[in-house]
Amino acid sequence: IEVIILFMVIPRKINFTQMGRYGSHVEQTYRNAFGLKKSKSIDWLKLNVSLAKRFFGKQGRWAIAIDPSYISKAGKKTPHIGRFWSGCAQSVKHGLEIMGIGLIDIDAKDCMMLKAHQSLSNKELSLRNKTMVDFYIGVIKRYRKELLKLSTLIVADAYFSTSTFVNGIKKEGFSLISRFRDNA
Secondary structure, three states: OHHHHHHHHOOOOOOHHHHHHHOOOOHHHHHHHHOOOHHHOOOHHHHHHHHHHHHHOOOOOEEEEEEEEEEEOOOOOOOOOEEEEEOOOOEEEEEEEEEEEEEEEOOOOEEEEEEEEEOOOHHHHHHOOOOHHHHHHHHHHHOHHHHHOOOOEEEOOHHHOOHHHHHHHHHOOOEEEOOOOOOO
16 A cells, blocks of 8 residues: 555656655665565556446446557667557657556546556567557456456557457457547
């Protein structure tokens, strides 16, 4: 709980040094907590789903929102760094990308973030004979069990309006709500 409070109160950049400065533990304690093995780490999806249910209520008209977001990042050593589409710049740029997964409450006209999943670079995907769309389907597949408990509807922008993506998520039990692409 302290970490969540720190995320809300730390101004500007959030890192372990800042957490040590503003929190009740030393920097190394926070580093160790985030470096735990998967069995002991925080299940952010489960935590955020419980917070969303508390905020929205136990049941409602819900849909899952997905949206990849570009993050500018210089350097060559950062894992999964590559060239990604930046909607703000309307061009492909060097950096990172995360796929945000959120829960939309249609009646409340609100959305809460459930999970952010870092995208692989195109270079890494080509080594695995995968496309970015295949990767996005894989992310949905990875969190399928938890997401299906919330909704079978996925809301996304026009980029996802391809037969590959629609058929891929349909196999997992989801339906897509989107607009058609300009080239459709």
